[in-house]
Each structure stands twice: as structure tokens, then as C-alpha cells.
Amino acid sequence: MTNVCLTFDFDAVSLWITTMRQTSATPLSRGEFGALVGVPRVLALLAEKDIRATFFVPAHTAAAFPAETLQIRDAGHEIALHGYCHETPVGLSRDDEGRMLDRALKKMRKVLGADFNPKGYRSPAWDLTADTVSLLAERGLLYDSSMMADDYRPYRARTGYVATEDQYERGEPSDVIEIPVAWELDDFPHFTFLNKPMYLGMRTPVEVFELWKEEFDFCHSLGDGVFTLTLHPQVIGRGPRIAMLSRLIDYMRQAPGVEIRTVAEVAEERGRRLLRT
Template identity: 75%
Template sequence: MTTVCLTFDFDAVSLWIGTMKQTTATPLSRGEFGALVGLPRVLDLLVEKDVSATFFVPAHSAGAFPDAAKGIRDQGHEIGLHGYCHETPIGLTREQEADLLDRSIEKMRFILGNDYLPKGYRSPAWDLSADSIELLEERGLLYDSSLMGDDYRPYRAHKRYTADETHYHRGEASRVVEIPVAWELDDFPHFVFLNKPMYLGMRTPTEVFELWKEEFDFCHSLGNGVFTLTMHPQVIGRGPRIAMLSRLIDYMRSQPEVQFVTMGEVAVDQSNRLEVK
């Protein structure tokens, strides 16, 4: 059985404020497009296809667009953590990173309700510190989706790694399931144009459809892989791109032995399968 996880990073304006350090009107309007135009298109498509997805939501996005965050929840989709204001944990002390994680959870519960219990985390910009996995483990999160140590097979994320010019130690396996990601399967580098930092983007939906189809076909040939797409409402939500995603979902669903599930469901299943070595 091939498992497909459709995931969406609902960055809204936090991407531009936190990561890009841009607070002028035009970049912020790109985030507004994601919240006010792109996200409704994504949610409508998921209803049409009867697919449950996973959304990674910065606490800032939930606070800036609470109705949008609640709309994701009310449609029954999973909502994972994605930083406070889309900031990287690199360079933070363990205490600072822990504080950001706790503040994120607290704000998400304020917006979504005290019964909100996140199962998973995705680091903004897909970067983790040497403390990140252990901090997630301490808070009872089941999975992370930020690393690239495999392509289609979940594995146990490692904690307490060390690395320098003369030494590398992978660390020890944690209880956190890693559901790996890949830049090839992210809409941002394919479509987004930025001059600082440089993203050329501007690929056509047809090109990306073929790339993602070929990646899916290889995953499907394995018989038991997990195919994870990472998308952003402000990117995939443009008209021709959401139409491309619709075609891709139809193609994947037409293949035998394919299921669409949330990352939380994958994590629960894999927690029962993967040993902590």
C-alpha cells in the first residue's frame, strides 16, 4: 500500500516577517493571498476530492487569520506546529527554542481551543538544532517532518547529534517518528521567484506535474512508501497550480493500492512498527 500525505504550510504573512525579514506591503500581500485566496481554494479542492490533509501552521498565522485556522480545523484536517513566526531554531539556546515551542503551543490552543493536541512539527525552513528532536520528544509529539535522511520511508529521528570538520556522530534514536521531506516535492522552489535569497521559480504547472508524477511512480513501485508533498496556499493556490494538483490527485488515486491519510495517522502506525535502536 502506498500512502500519500498532502501537507500544506500555512505560512501567510509570517514567512515574510519571520524568515524573509520583509514587512513592506507587497511581500505581505503575498501572504494575504495565501490566507484569503489560496487557502479557500485548497480547502475546496480537499472537499471535492474527499481527502484529509495535514496543515502546519505558525502560531502567528493562527493569530493573524483565526477564522482561516479554525476553518482548517472545522473541516477535520490535522494541524501541526510550524514555529511561532516562521523563525529558524538555529542559533537559539535550548531555553530559547523551548520557550518558542511552548509559546507556539499556548497560542495555538488559545485560537483553536484547549483540546488542541498537536501530534507533529515541521521546522520553518526545514532546519533543526541539536536540541529540537529532544524538545519535541519531551512534549510528547509523535513526529517531525523536517529532515531528508530517506525519501519514502519514515524512520526514528535522532537526537543529540554532534558534527564538526573532523567528527560526525548521528546521535541516538528518539521516540519521534521522522516523516521525511524533499525540496523536489515542495512547491516553493519550483514556483516562487525571489531575488533575495535567490529563487528562480517560474516553472510551469505541467513541468511540476511530471516531476511529482515520476516521484510518485517510483514511490509506488516500492509497494509501501510514504509520498509526502509539501505545499503552501500562497504558492499552490494560484489557479493553474491548484488545477494541476487536482489532476495529480486524480492520477494517484487511479493507481491500485493507494491511500490518502494525514501525517498523524502515519506517525501512529509507524510508532508501532519502528524500533528505537
């Protein structure tokens, strides 16, 4: 069976405040578009297709846009952690990184309720430290979705790696299940223009549809893959792009043995297998 996970990083304005360091009105308005226009379009599409998806939500977004965050939850979608304000943990001490995770969880619970216990985490900008995985395990999280050591097969995330000019040690496998990601399967680099060489993406929906279709076809040919798309409401939420995503969903569903599931559902099923080996 091929599992498809549609994941949405609901960054809103946190992306611009912390990662991009842009707090003037125009970049912030791009984040507002994601919350006020993109999220309703995404939710409408998911409802039309009868799909449950996973939304990775920074605590800042939940507090800034509580109505939209609650709409996601009330529509039956999974909500997972995505940092406090889309910050990178790189450079933080172990204690400071742990406190940042706890701070994010506390703020999320003010919006989603004291019983909010996320099963997953995605690091902002997919940046982790040697401590991140063990910190997630200590807090009882089931999975991470930030790394790329495989393309379509989940694996046990490793903790305590060592990387220097003289040596590389992968670290020890943990009980945290990694659902791998890829820049090729992220809408941000394909579509986002930031006037920087890193982000000159002005590709057409047709081009990206073909790229993702070919990636899906290869994944499906493996017979037991997990195809994970990383999408942002402020990016995929533009009209022609959401229409392209609708076409892609229809294309994937016509293939035999395909199921669209939340990341938590896939991690629970794959985790049972991986932890037995």
C-alpha cells in the same frame, strides 16, 4: 501500500516577516493571498476529493487569521506546529528553543482551544538543532516532518548529533517518528520568484506535474512508501497550480494500493512498526 500525505504550510505573512525580513505591503500581500484566496481554494479541492490533509500552522498565522485556521480544523484536517513566527531555531539555546515551542503552543491554543494537542511538528525552513527532537519528545509529540535522511521511508528521528570538521556522530534514535520531506517535492522552489538566485522558480504547472508524477511512480514502485508533498496556500493556490494538483491527486488515486492520509495517521501506523524494531 503507498501512503500519500498532502501537507500545507500555512505560513501567511509570518514567512515574510521573519524568514524573508520583508514587511512592506507587497510581500505581505502575498501572504494575505495565501490566507484569503489560497486556503479557500485548497479546502474546496480537498472537500471535492474527500481528502483529509495536514496543515502546519505557525502560531502567528493562527492569531492573524483565526477564521481561516478554524475553517481548516472544522473541515476535519490535522493541524500541526510550525514555529511561532516562522523563525529558525538555529542559534537558540536549548532552553530558549523550548520556550519558543511552548510560546507557540500557548498562542495556538488561544485560537484552537485549550484542548489543542498537536501530534506533529515541522520546523520553519526545515531547520532543526541538535536539541529539537528531544524537545519534541519531551512535549509528547509523535512526529517531525523536516528532515531528509530517507526519501520515502519514515524513520526514528535522532537526537544529540555532533557535527564538526573532525567528526560526525548521528546521535541516538528517539521515539519521534520522522516523515521525510524533500525540496523536489516542495512547491516553493519550483514556483516562487524572489529576485534571488535561490528562488528563481517560474516553472509551469505541466513541468511540476511531470516531476511529481515521476517521483510518485518511483515511490509507488517500492510497495511500502510514503509520498509527502509540501505545499503552501500562497503558492499552490494560484488557479493553474491548484488545477494541476487536482490532476495529480486523480493520477495517484488510480494506482492500486494508494491511500491519502494525514501525517499523524501515517506516523501512528509506522511508529508502531518502527518502535518494535
